Amino acid sequence: MTSLISHHPGAPDFAMAAAQSVLPRESFQQALEEIQSWPEYAPTPLIELASVASELSLGAVYYKHEGPRFGLGSFKALGGAYAALRVLQREVTSQIAHQVRLTDIRSGAHRDAVATITLASATDGNHGRSLAWGAQRFGAPCRIYIHAEVSEWRAQAMREFGADVIRIDGDYDDSVEQCRRDAETNGWFVVSDTSWPGYTEPPRDVMSGYGVMVAEITEVLAQAPTHAFLQGGVGGMAAAIAAGLRQVWRKDSPRICIVEPNLAPCLFESAKLGQPTSVDIAEETIMAGLSCGVPSPMAWEVLRNEASDFLVISDELIPPTVRRLAKSQGGDPVIEAGESGVAGLAALIEAGRSPDLRRALLLDEDSRVVLIGSEGVTDPEIYAQIMATT
Secondary structure (H helix, E strand, O other): OEEEEEOOOOOHHHHHHHHHHHOOHHHHHHHHHHHHOOOOOOOOOEEEOHHHHHHOOOOEEEEEEOOOHHHOOEHHHHOHHHHHHHHHHHHHHHHHOOOOOHHHHHHOOOHHHHOOOOEEEEEOOHHHHHHHHHHHHHOOOEEEEEOOOOOHHHHHHHHOOOOEEEEOOOOHHHHHHHHHHHHHHHOOEEOOOOOEOOEOHHHHHHHHHHHHHHHHHHHHOOOOOOEEEEEOOOOHHHHHHHHHHHHHHHHHOOEEEEEEEOOOOHHHHHHHHOOOOOOOOOOOOOOHHHOOOOOOHHHHHHHHHHEEEEEEEOHHHHHHHHHHHHOOHHHOOOOOOOOOOOHHHHHHHHHHOOHHHHHHHOOOOOOEEEEEEOEOOOOHHHHHHHHHOO
8 A cells, every 4th residue: 555645845946955954065075075984884786676677667776775884784874873973073072172083083082081972862773773883983882762662683783782772661752752851861962863953963964974875876877867765764864865866966856755654654744734743653663764753853844845755655565575675586686675675665666556656756667766775684583574474
């Protein structure tokens, strides 16, 4: 099941202004230069899914596979660790009243000061893993809040990077609120991928890190794609990709199609009402990384101007899509992908098979679609269950 709202953003010049003001080109460039300097850095592959394109009568389908990213399994590796580094840079600079560089933090030049700065965040798994990895590398204590439905495997993955993991009752949005309260009480520094009034710098840094994917995509593709299907969540990744694509390709930037679970459609509802709108999470979706009921205001500022379409999909579409990638259907390369990572592809397949959705989304034989395969196998037990089902 797929539902669609077609939203009509402002003219390209207005949209470009939103993309540049929220996520300036300079912020993307600074993050790119820093992250590319890390010893483990390597671009993730942009894989052409020729059989999917042929089946759906599309010109081309490209899948940006983020599973190999820094050995952490998802695109979140680009955001949490980089934002942690930036938080530490700002706080150490404040403590010693002298500007320090990112390289100073990375090299351990201020190790004693960094050891007094506790970083904290709420997560469904992937962002927290990135933050824990970054905090361990830079020498900062780390506390990660997870909600009741986050798998124990994902919790243990964060503990292995030295994080203190706190599980609470409730859903993701409850864990965000608990983290905020505890951080304020204890003087910790929240490194979140969602913004709120008075809290914008770390989310901007997180999204700037995500812009590395745009640089890698545009390095490979000589021609702008016509469409980009982007997972929603709080909107941070989608906003970063949309803004980055607009800055590179301007008026030729692709049609931005946002994809969410029908169990957590906060951006879909925001598009309906024309303003950031929260939804209650009554039931957890299999797309754990997208189970978010409160959109990020910063992300929405970009998406309300850049996104043309908002789609919601049901959980039943996810397992067949995971299996399709894993079994190399039609000769496409084998890809081991997680539940949230295939949401864009699942929506595209469903839309490509529907005459009404094809017309609404302007999908045809000349369409060239970019997908962000946002995670690899981030929970082997869940992946094994999906693969065992026919």
